[in-house]
Amino acid sequence: MSEDRRSPQIGTSVYSRKRKWSGKTAKSKTANKLLLLKDNLIVTQSVENRLREKADKEVPEKISLKIYYFFNGGGSLLFFWVSGIFVVRPISDVFSPFSESVFWLVLAAWYGGLPLAVMAITGKLSAEPSKEREKLIDSKVIELAEQRERIIEESNRFYSSPEWVLVREQVIRSKGKICAACGTKIIYDYDLTVDHIHPRSKYPNLSLSVDNLQVLCRRCNSRKGAR
Numbered sequence: 001m002s003e004d005r006r007s008p009q010i011g012t013s014v015y016s017r018k019r020k021w022s023g024k025t026a027k028s029k030t031a032n033k034l035l036l037l038k039d040n041l042i043v044t045q046s047v048e049n050r051l052r053e054k055a056d057k058e059v060p061e062k063i064s065l066k067i068y069y070f071f072n073g074g075g076s077l078l079f080f081w082v083s084g085i086f087v088v089r090p091i092s093d094v095f096s097p098f099s100e101s102v103f104w105l106v107l108a109a110w111y112g113g114l115p116l117a118v119m120a121i122t123g124k125l126s127a128e129p130s131k132e133r134e135k136l137i138d139s140k141v142i143e144l145a146e147q148r149e150r151i152i153e154e155s156n157r158f159y160s161s162p163e164w165v166l167v168r169e170q171v172i173r174s175k176g177k178i179c180a181a182c183g184t185k186i187i188y189d190y191d192l193t194v195d196h197i198h199p200r201s202k203y204p205n206l207s208l209s210v211d212n213l214q215v216l217c218r219r220c221n222s223r224k225g226a227r
């Protein structure tokens, strides 16, 4: 089922036509196309934008810089600073005992040359913190997309379960087809929704509790969801 929906349209605009029926036009032509984040993980451009915004907030600049400086140079600098205390004097004594100029030469080499050489050899000198952060954000986007996919799958499973279908019917029968928010009598089944007063994401144990369920018209339900 989902296989057919997915593969053929990657990178192409799915909703290229303007949405005339809603009286509004689509906000952006590039907002709706499919993106392949990794194997079998496909989201629309607008979802990707939203996830990237979230990832951008969750990967703070300062922390990524700290990570960068620790792994790219900071760690090796620390090693050379500390080890220099024990090593510089003995080395300069080997070349020329008690010579101040040789001591300063070895000191300069130890604190300047060696860390740079090590960083250059490992290629870490060329890495930039902003690029490191971009990588962190990219992997965060994938993590968030996978999380989102799991939530959607779980939700689909729940709303198609016989338990939910049964409880939903009970609620509609006992509370009537009247919107609990705006008081409208609901005529069409399309407009009829049964809502979790305390959301399922926060109170999963109340998922099937009749006391936690209310009848809402579709408009009031989507208004509540938007909050």
Ligand SMILES: [Zn+2]
Pocket (backbone or CB within 6 Å): 179, 180, 181, 182, 183, 184, 216, 217, 218, 219, 220, 221
């Ligand atoms: Zn309503």
